[in-house]
C-alpha cells in the first residue's frame with residue numbers, strides 16, 4: 001500500500017534522477033545537482049574570468065530533459081548576488097535578455113549570444129557574468145559563468161556553434177522578465193505556438209525570469225507524475 005511518505009520519497013528520488021542540465025561552455029562556476037534551482041546554481045562566488053567574444057560567442061549546454069525552455073542573461077556587476085543584478089546595471093539601466101526564450105530537446109545544444117550588441121556600452125575588457133536559466137519541467141535551474149569580453153576573441157574551434165538552438169524556430173511565444181513584459185519573436189514551431197495559458201512563475205519574490213508555459217508542458221508534467229506512480 002502506498003503511503004504519502006513513499007510518494008514523497010519517490011518524488012525526491014525522481015527529481016535527483018533527472019540530471020537537469022550542465023553549462024559546458026563557457027565553463028560553469030560549478031555544478032551541483034541539488035543546488036541547481038538556486039541563483040547561479042548555488043555557486044555564489046565570482047570565479048576566474050574567462051575570455052569570451054565581445055561580438056558573437058557560443059554557449060554550450062547539455063540538456064537532460066526531453067524538452068526544456070532556456071534563456072540567457074547577463075550582469076555587469078563585478079559580483080552579482082541577486083537576479084536584480086541581472087535586471088539592471090549599477091546606474092539603473094535595464095539589461096536586455098541575451099537571448100529570447102527558446103526550447104531545446106535533450107542532448108548537447110548550443111546557441112550564440114552577442115553581448116556587445118545589447119546596447120549596454122560593453123567594450124573590450126568589460127567584465128560580465130552570464131547566467132543560463134533552464135526549465136525542463138522541474139522548475140527553473142541556473143548556471144553561471146564569469147567572463148571578460150575580448151574584441152575579436154576566437155573561441156576554440158570545437159566550441160563554435162553552427163546549429164543555433166535559439167533561432168526563431170525555437171523561440172517561445174511570449175515571455176516576461178522580472179515583472180516587466182517583453183514580447184519575443186513568435187516561433188514557427190507548433191509545439192511552442194500552442195495557447196500559452198499556464199503561468200510558471202516560480203517564487204515571485206525571487207525576481208527570477210519567468211515565462212508563460214505552453215499547454216504541452218502541463219501534459220508532460222502530468223505524464224511524468226503518472227509514470228512516477230506506475231514505477232511504484
Ligand SMILES: [Cu+2]
Pocket residue numbers: 018019020021065136138
Ligand atoms: Cu531537472
